[in-house]
Amino acid sequence: MPLELICPAGSLVSLKAAIDNGADAVYMGFRDNTNARAFPGLNFDEAQAAEGLRYAHDRGRRVLLALNTYPQPDTWSRWTGAIDRAAKLGMDAVILADAGLMRYAVKQHPALRLHLSVQGSATSYEAVNFYREHFGIQRAVLPRVLSLPQVENVVQHTDVEIELFGFGGLCVMVEGRCLLSSYCTGESPNTAGVCSPPKAVQWTDTPAGLESRLNGVLLDRYGKDEKAGYPTLCKGRFAVGGETYYAIEEPTSLNTLDLLPEMLKIGIAAIKIEGRQRSPAYVAQVTKVWRAAIDSVKKNAAGFKPEPAWQAELNKLSEGQSHTLGAYHRPWK
């Protein structure tokens, strides 16, 4: 089945919201730093995970477990323990980034389905096929750095199903190859499962405006009429060559509704919605729009046009109220 809809589940309520609104599968993490959204109050313990699985399976949907941070030597057993639990719980797949952990999973749980996480930074079919040959991965999530023709080239040269990010937060850097957060705060997605962690954020009202800081580093300063967003490091305003601007990326979200016919045509297996840290209401709304859009494009790809109501709804939910096609659309680069 092409173009499955994969939705974020940061909690049981979100999981149910995603399933009820038409997600084909949800992805979740355990409540520790074994996944890339290790935020306080988020994620699942074993009992909640079991309940989520029951809820999804009763309705013919699937649950994927993100174990996509890089295991550390002194806490290796936390990651292998999570693999064991995933197998015991009957997860439909685990999403991994680390080669050592994949080897463990294949050896201990040969029936467990493996997906390559976006954090694995595989941007070519040679890399994707490496993980296929050595660990039997069934699906790979590509970093948000390739144009659609480049994605198509990957699809044409591998048996691995390809999953793309369709909507939500936009990493401008290759996922898994960005250490900006740890350079500033000591914690990176790779090691701690967080980017620009909330505990390092500081807001201060100053005569010059509202300032956001990350571990003391000034990320932005907002004028009276400006809306302040979450201070993600790469979306701050900085000075380069005497000019102050969004030197890395604007505070914008990815929205690829317009590209759905193209994605269907080139054989994308699944579309992933970012946002395990978002509210259940957000998950419900986004899932609903994307379900309708995917159903519509499958029915009539040639005549597909995103409905204005969908775009309006998604724009309301977007970071900074603006969206971009990201790297899929070459001029963005």
Place this chain on the structure above:
Amino acid sequence: MNLSLGPLLYYWSRDDVLAFYEEAKTWDVTRVYLGESVCSRRHLLRLPDWLALAEQFAAAGKEVVLSSQTLIESESDLKMLRRIVADGRFRVEANEWGAVRMLSEAGVPFVAGHTLNIYNPETLDVLAGLGAQRWLPPVEMSHVTLAALLERAPAGMETEVFAYGRLPLAYSARCFTARHYNLPKDDCQFRCLDHPDGLALTTREGEAFLTLNGIQTQSAGVYSLIGELPALRKLGIASLRLSPQSRHMGRVVEAFQAALAGETGAAEKLARVMPGPAVDGYWHGRAGLEHSTEKHA
């Protein structure tokens, strides 16, 4: 413990690159990494030029490693990678897993670069099984984590640590240098040439923070482990990587050689030729921009 000259991460004119390596032939380094590892649009030196340089260094008695591109996007990137692997005369540094696949299929030993994300001994063991003989930990790894990893490292694996230079922190499809000039990446007019040590990015209050180097983002702070040689020796580190800068690189090498020889004043010698403030937070398990003698505010 010996010294490696890391790959040139910036884009310089052909004359400047050749002059840099001409001088480098006289430096006391054991190993030289050559080739373009950052951006496929940088072409003032083509592969045959790099291979010619490699031959010259080999003749001068240096070990040569060809460093491969970190972010592979297109078929032509893969083609280049295949040419590098197929040449076969020199060892190759794999900086992503597509290169690992090609090198292991070719059955040749290789260097596992710091962007392969080797955070634990199991992953290092996977790479050892595929032919890696030398590896670099991620630049964010602390000495405590490295020690824990090395306790169970595969036998015979040589460890090289990024020990000097602006830290390569991130890679993107977008070119931030071109963006600064409001140019599309496909028509970047090679503005990186105007910034031989990258383009400085500061906060709105003027604090040096990052360095833009095309599609790569580096730290503004200059990572230096010159004060950590006893700890590095204790860990059994084989080599220290020194990352090229446009000026005084020979003096950087001299400072590290002086430190290795136990001379006093080596760190001060180095401080005089560093293009930015020293940082070593990563090594101590803290924010990368911190320095061990001063806690960041």
